[in-house]
Amino acid sequence: CRFPASGWIKMNNNPYLDQHALLSNVPAELRALPQWICWAAEPKKDGGLAKKPRLPWKPDAKAWNDPANATTFEAALEAAEAHGYGIGFLLANGYVGVDFDVNDKVVENACAYLGSYTETSPSRRGRKTILRLNGWRPSMQVPPEDSPWRGKAECHVSGFFTITGWKCDNSPSEIASGADKLEAWWTTICAEREIESTFERDKQMVTQIGRAHV
Secondary structure, eight states: OOOOOHHHHHHHSOTTOOHHHHHHHSOHHHHTSSOEEEEEEEEOTTSOEEEEEEOTTOTTOSOTTOGGGOBOHHHHHHHHHHHTOEEEEEOOTTEEEEEESOOSHHHHHHHHHHTSOEEEOTTSSOEEEEEEOSSOOOSOSSOOTTSTTTTTEEEESSSEEEEOOOBOTTOOSSOEEOHHHHHHHHHHHHTSSOOOGGGGGGHHHHHHHHHSOO
């Protein structure tokens, strides 16, 4: 995945708002939707980074995850620049995200299989893939404890995704309608049920990337 060098951070004083990458790489489909918020980075005791949702245009709003309180892509960018925030996309209205906490060859293969826009995360250690779904929703957000993907991948149908615009190499530029592939892959690694015959054409690849240890 591509992201700016340290010089960019020193010049802009905000390591999470690369406007050039955001304007160049975030799919037009997402930019056209009023499902944007801001987020503030807060260090955690374990060395990680907490992303706190922020709505500078509605400071008194009680529900940040209500699409009615979100704003446009352009307004979120303007607010983030003014307050030193990053921007995020609300996962609502049929959009779902897969959050990968590592960035290796197995994850790269999984992203390639899902075939939708993928970018590197603010920590630069993981990836995020966004897809458009119709109907199917995962029954669990995280794989079971005995899965090799436990702690490495999560599937979100609500909340928000931090958006950097740091598009991964070989990532599609657009959002895919990925219900079939996501269902086949996610149900395999979660062992929710056997893959239905609809997905037989993908079974070999799904099993390979779904059960391989990261």
